[in-house]
Structure formats: C-alpha cells, structure tokens
C-alpha cells in the first residue's frame with residue numbers, strides 16, 4: 001500500500017477529495033453543453049465506466065442554460081470549466097454547479113478573480129485552481145521568464161493566498177504541463193509547500209496511445225510518491241477511454257480497484273485461436289462490471305491454464321475447445337463459438 005501525502009479534505013457535490021478519501025476519477029465532456037442530449041449521453045457512458053466527477057466547458061453565455069439542465073439531469077457532480085470571462089463563472093455558480101475550475105492565467109485580473117472566489121465561497125462551492133504551463137499569468141511569466149515548475153507553483157500559491165484572504169479554503173490545485181517532467185516537478189514542489197489537495201493530470205497528453213503512455217508515466221510516478229487526490233487522463237478521444245485509463249493507472253499501483261482486470265496473452269505463433277477480436281469482445285461485454293475481478297483470456301497451453309487458474313474466471317483456449325476456470329478449478333469444457341458468452345455469464349454471476 002502506497003502511503004499518501006496528507007492533504008486537506010474537501011467535499012465536491014458530496015464526493016470527498018483529499019485526506020483519507022480514495023483517489024477520485026474525473027473526466028471532461030467533449031460536447032458543447034448547449035447540446036444537452038449529446039452531453040448527457042457522454043456523461044452516462046463516462047459514469048458507466050466509473051467516472052465520479054464530470055467537468056464541462058462553459059464557452060459562452062448560451063451554454064449556461066444547458067449547464068443548468070445538465071446539473072439537473074446528471075447523477076454525478078458537475079464542474080464548470082471557465083476561461084477568460086469571469087461572468088461565466090458567476091453564471092455557472094448561479095446555475096448550481098458543484099465545482100468550479102478556474103485558471104488565474106486566463107481570468108487575468110485580481111478583481112475578477114476576487115469576484116469569482118467570493119461568490120463561490122458564498123455558495124460553498126469548491127474551486128480548482130488550474131494552473132497550466134501554457135497560460136501562466138503575465139506577472140509570473142515576467143518574474144520567471146519561462147513556465148518553469150517554480151513559476152507554476154508560485155502562481156498556484158498566489159491564487160491560494162487570494163482565496164484565503166477572502167476566506168475560501170475549499171480548494172484543490174492542478175499544475176499541468178504537456179511535458180511530463182515539468183508536470184512531475186511542479187507537483188512535487190507544490191506538495192512540499194502546501195497541503196491543499198491536488199488534481200493530477202498531464203495536459204494535452206495527445207491521442208489515446210501516446211496520451212495514455214504520458215499520463216501513466218507522469219501520474220504513475222506522482223501517485224507512487226503518494227501525491228494526488230483526484231486524477232484525469234487527458235486524451236484526444238472518447239472520454240470513456242480517459243476513465244478506463246485512469247482506473248488502469250490506479251489499479252496498476254494497487255491504489256483502487258474497479259471493474260475487470262483483463263489478463264490476456266500477447267499472442268504469438270503458438271496461438272491456436274484468433275485471440276485479438278476475442279479479447280476485444282470480452283472487454284466490451286464486461287465494461288459494465290464494477291466488481292474488481294480478474295479475468296484471463298489465454299491463447300494456448302503454455303501460460304494459458306496457469307493464468308486462467310490464477311484469475312477469478314478464465315478461459316484457456318485450445319483448438320476448437322477451451323477450458324473454463326473459476327477460482328482455480330476447471331468447471332467446463334466449452335466449444336470455441338461459446339467462449340465469450342460463457343465467460344461473460346460466469347463473470348456477471350460472480351459480480352452479483
């Protein structure tokens with residue numbers, strides 16, 4: 001078990017973040033909230049994959065009506081992501097958002113920041129101070145010259161001081177850069193200097209393949225050091241993949257378990273079954289399972305029976321027929337066409 005750094009706990013729409021709370025998984029919709037149906041469709045799929053907090057962009061005034069409706073319909077807390085126009089933050093608060101994400105670098109003036117913070121305090125809404133290396137405040141950039149980890153931390157601490165002056169302490173902080181090493185260094189520095197909870201992410205990480213790698217390395221290193229209270233994997237792709245990747249990272253470190261840990265062989269010349277589509281189908285059909293179960297899909301007798309035996313449920317494929325294992329015991333010989341169906345039935349029964 002990795003010891004976590006002690007942070008202050010906040011509650012965002014009933015979800016606890018920081019302190020002894022489990023690391024929370026969040027993601028962001030890709031739709032304009034004006035399109036309530038499309039946004040809700042995405043939120044439902046994200047929630048099904050295990051998303052616990054959802055962030056929506058509020059690009060303009062017209063989006064507010066949709067945000068209000070989304071808050072009413074969604075059964076998980078909604079965070080409004082605000083840039084540039086501080087009035088959007090005030091409108092989002094008025095619409096009832098559970099959390100606010102602001103970037104001091106894009107809100108620009110102290111007065112406007114103050115206005116947002118005071119209103120959020122009044123309504124008891126937590127704020128994420130979302131520092132981004134690509135949009136650091138002018139003053140900080142002048143002082144440091146470049147968006148260094150030190151500059152990012154300084155910007156976060158400045159904004160914390162502003163919040164504290166107003167009496168708002170329901171805060172979490174993110175320090176994102178698209179460069180993994182800068183991100184890691186910024187979070188490490190911040191963790192040395194503050195006990196506010198942190199939201200981890202590598203920003204603009206990229207398309208799914210490279211984005212997951214960057215996030216797994218960046219977030220994984222920090223989480224292994226006990227840093228991080230909530231995480232988002234940013235990908236140019238379906239947010240459901242972000243949620244899946246987040247749980248994958250947490251599971252790999254033994255921090256949280258949710259859903260199926262699918263063990264499958266990488267396939268090789270010895271393989272007697274077409275394993276790749278088989279594994280894809282199993283993954284898709286078990287996506288709704290929340291119980292932390294290990295499922296093995298193996299292609300031959302070398303490691304197949306061994307892995308399948310160690311898993312909660314497993315199938316060790318062979319020519320035309322496979323062995324179905326449950327908790328180490330062979331429970332059935334299954335004909336090739338029925339493998340997925342039998343595996344899914346057994347997993348669903350065990351999850352129940």
Ligand code: SF4
Pocket residue numbers: 265266267268269270271272298299300301302303304
């Ligand atoms: S389990 Fe068998 S088929 Fe799969 S990679 Fe190993 S040796 Fe190859």
